[in-house]
Amino acid sequence: LSKMAEESESALQLPPSTAAEGEGPTEVSPETATPDPPSSAAVSPGTEEPAGDTKKKIDVLLKAVGDTPIMKTKKWAVERTRTIQGLIDFIKKFLKLVASEQLFIYVNQSFAPSPDQEVGTLYECFGSDGKLVLHYCKSQAWG
Amino acid sequence: PICTALTTGRMTDDKDVLRDVWFGRIPTCFTLYQDEITEREAEPYYLLLPRVSYLTLVTDKVKKHFQKVMRQEDISEIWFEYEGTPLKWHYPIGLLFDLLASSSALPWNIIVHFKSFPEKDLLHCPSKDAIEAHFMSCVKEADALKHKSQVINEMQKKDHKQLWMGLQNDRFDQFWAINRKLMEYPAEENGFRYIPFRIYQTTTERPFIQKLFRPVAADGQLHTLGDLLKEVCPSALAPEDGEKKNQVMIHGIEPMLETPLQWLSEHLSYPDNFLHISIIPQPT
Numbered sequence: 001l002s003k004m005a006e007e008s009e010s011a012l013q014l015p016p017s018t019a020a021e022g023e024g025p026t027e028v029s030p031e032t033a034t035p036d037p038p039s040s041a042a043v044s045p046g047t048e049e050p051a052g053d054t055k056k057k058i059d060v061l062l063k064a065v066g067d068t069p070i071m072k073t074k075k076w077a078v079e080r081t082r083t084i085q086g087l088i089d090f091i092k093k094f095l096k097l098v099a100s101e102q103l104f105i106y107v108n109q110s111f112a113p114s115p116d117q118e119v120g121t122l123y124e125c126f127g128s129d130g131k132l133v134l135h136y137c138k139s140q141a142w143g
Numbered sequence: 144p145i146c147t148a149l150t151t152g153r154m155t156d157d158k159d160v161l162r163d164v165w166f167g168r169i170p171t172c173f174t175l176y177q178d179e180i181t182e183r184e185a186e187p188y189y190l191l192l193p194r195v196s197y198l199t200l201v202t203d204k205v206k207k208h209f210q211k212v213m214r215q216e217d218i219s220e221i222w223f224e225y226e227g228t229p230l231k232w233h234y235p236i237g238l239l240f241d242l243l244a245s246s247s248a249l250p251w252n253i254i255v256h257f258k259s260f261p262e263k264d265l266l267h268c269p270s271k272d273a274i275e276a277h278f279m280s281c282v283k284e285a286d287a288l289k290h291k292s293q294v295i296n297e298m299q300k301k302d303h304k305q306l307w308m309g310l311q312n313d314r315f316d317q318f319w320a321i322n323r324k325l326m327e328y329p330a331e332e333n334g335f336r337y338i339p340f341r342i343y344q345t346t347t348e349r350p351f352i353q354k355l356f357r358p359v360a361a362d363g364q365l366h367t368l369g370d371l372l373k374e375v376c377p378s379a380l381a382p383e384d385g386e387k388k389n390q391v392m393i394h395g396i397e398p399m400l401e402t403p404l405q406w407l408s409e410h411l412s413y414p415d416n417f418l419h420i421s422i423i424p425q426p427t
Contacts, residue, residue, distance in 0.1 A: 081349075110292045111283035112276070114233060115266060121353050125288065125337075 043078050043090050056080075058123040059130060062091065065106075065137035069095045075131070080120025084113050091136055106135040106142055160410045164394055165315045167194035169240050172250040173205045176224075179257055181212045189250065193313065194237030194394060195414050197278070198223055198230060199268040200311060209255055217257065222265055224254045229264040233277050235413045241392045241421040242343050275307045278415055282306060285339035285416035286325060288355075289408075294325055310414050318414065325416055326409045333365065334358035334405035340418040342376050352376055358405035368407060369400030379422040392421045 057077035064070045071094060078087065088103050097103065106112050107126050123132040135141065168191040175185040188208045192201060199221075206221050223230040225243050230253070244251050260267070268274065282303075286295035295303075302321045309318025328335055338358050341351040354375050358366055372379045372391065380400075381387040390397050393411050412418050 107284070108287050108292065110287055110296070111280045113280065113284070114277060116350065118350065121351075124354050 043076050043082065043087070058120060058127070058132060060087070060119060060123075061131050061133045063133060063135045065135050065141045066139070068136060068138045071095065078119050080118060080123070082119050083115060084117045084119065084122075085115035087119065087134070088115070088136075097138075101138060104137050104140055106137070107132075109135055110142055112140075112142070157410060161319065162315060164411060165195055165318075165414075167237060167394055168192060169194060169236065170250040172252050173202075173209075173223075173255050174252065175209050175212075176254050176256045179209075179213065179255075180217045182214060183212050185209055185212045192236050192240075192251075194235070194240070196236055196310065196313075197232055197234075197274055198236060198239075199232040200271065200274050201236070205255060209257070213257065219257055220260050220267060222256050222260055224256060225252070229261045231265060232268050232274075233266055235415070235419060237394055237413070238343065238419040238421065241395055242345060242423065245392065245395065245421075245423065246426040271311075275311075278307060278310065279303060281415035281417060282325070285412075288337040288339045289325070289335035289416070290328075291336060294327070298324070306414070322414070322416075332359070333363065335408060338371070338404050338408045338418065339412070339416055340371065340404075340408075340420060342372075342379070342420045342422060344376075344379075344422040346424075356404075358403070358408065365403040365405055367400060368398055368402050368404055371404055372400070376422065388425055390421075390423050390425055392423060393418060 057079050060076045060078045062071055062074050062076065071091070084105055088105060091097075091105075092099070092101065092103050104112055107122055113122060119132060126132060171190050171192045173188045173190065175181065175187075179185075186208075188205050190202070190205060192198075202221070202223075210218055223232075225239075228243060230239050230243075240251055283292065283295055286292050298321070305317060305321045308314070309316075309321070335358055337355050340356065341353045343351045352375050356366070356371055356374065360366055360370075368391070369380070379389050379391060381389075391400070393407070398407060398411070408418055
């Protein structure tokens with residue numbers, strides 16, 4: 001797991017998709033073997049990192065809303081300074097959405113934070129059980 | 144009026160404070176950026192900006208004024224800058240002024256741009272709907288902190304709309320008819336669950352400080368502004384016997400540090416229900 005403090009653009013290399021094109025389940029898998037992200041990725045899968053140190057990553061749990069594709073890997077370790085926009089870009093890439101498709105992220109199933117909001121701040125204020133739960137949706141779910 | 148009450152500690156009618164906050168204005172001079180292409184000379188445009196509103200909500204006249212002297216093809220999304228700093232439209236106007244320009248002489252001199260939108264610094268503002276969405280999101284976030292979202296969720300869609308329309312149309316009574324519900328708390332409590340606040344400094348990398356902070360201590364004592372700063376931003380406070388290096392500013396004034404945070408939250412929040420606090424260097 002990444003313990004590097006080095007920041008980088010969400011650099012997770014997506015493997016060639018094995019999901020059916022159009023039909024079949026909407027679940028998108030990160031592949032048979034989850035690849036290790038480049039060590040300087042700002043977003044990396046899973047985590048056992050202790051919270052507390054401001055330089056460490058925080059745990060984010062991503063939940064799909066409605067018929068938005070579900071991410072096979074739902075739990076991610078994210079650097080505190082990563083913005084919501086950064087997370088949106090990452091999810092869109094991961095789900096292979098086109099750039100023009102919108103993606104909305106919600107906290108507490110009640111508000112959509114500003115794209116420049118840092119996940120670390122959201123975690124401090126709205127995290128529970130050591131993680132920040134975020135719902136994502138291709139349309140506006142909670143206004 | 145707020146100055147006197149809060150800096151000397153004399154009680155003023157609380158409702159007057161709400162009105163003074165709402166109707167606060169900043170005299171501003173808008174000048175077109177010199178490199179913009181114009182068909183004839185562009186005169187500066189003067190406007191009183193509402194402290195509690197957002198730049199892109201109140202500058203239609205500014206846009207029209209400058210677009211009159213430009214060609215259609217030279218115009219894309221408008222953006223504003225002060226002394227080289229792009230102004231974030233999604234921050235309340237009063238916050239931007241306090242943080243960046245309060246120690247300078249009036250009027251506030253803002254430069255208007257129609258080209259080279261600074262993607263890294265600013266969010267796009269495609270429509271009034273975007274401003275409404277942002278505003279309502281902030282209101283919801285604030286209520287998540289104050290009431291676990293119970294009050295905002297109990298309201299009907301038309302009440303949410305009324306908050307926005309009140310802000311957009313500068314209607315104090317219309318706004319507060321709904322907002323007063325967001326300022327209530329259960330009889331058995333002494334305040335909100337947590338106080339919605341953001342502390343801004345130009346001297347740090349992070350955009351702002353926002354944390355969980357209760358208005359009431361375990362022993363029932365009301366936490367003060369000073370308590371908040373001591374806990375989340377101790378560098379803002381002067382050392383024990385040291386010189387005061389910073390101003391702690393909300394709506395252009397420095398409230399006494401002994402002011403209860405709950406009172407500040409109820410009376411000096413912006414329409415989005417957040418206390419936006421600026422820490423700025425003490426002017427010499």
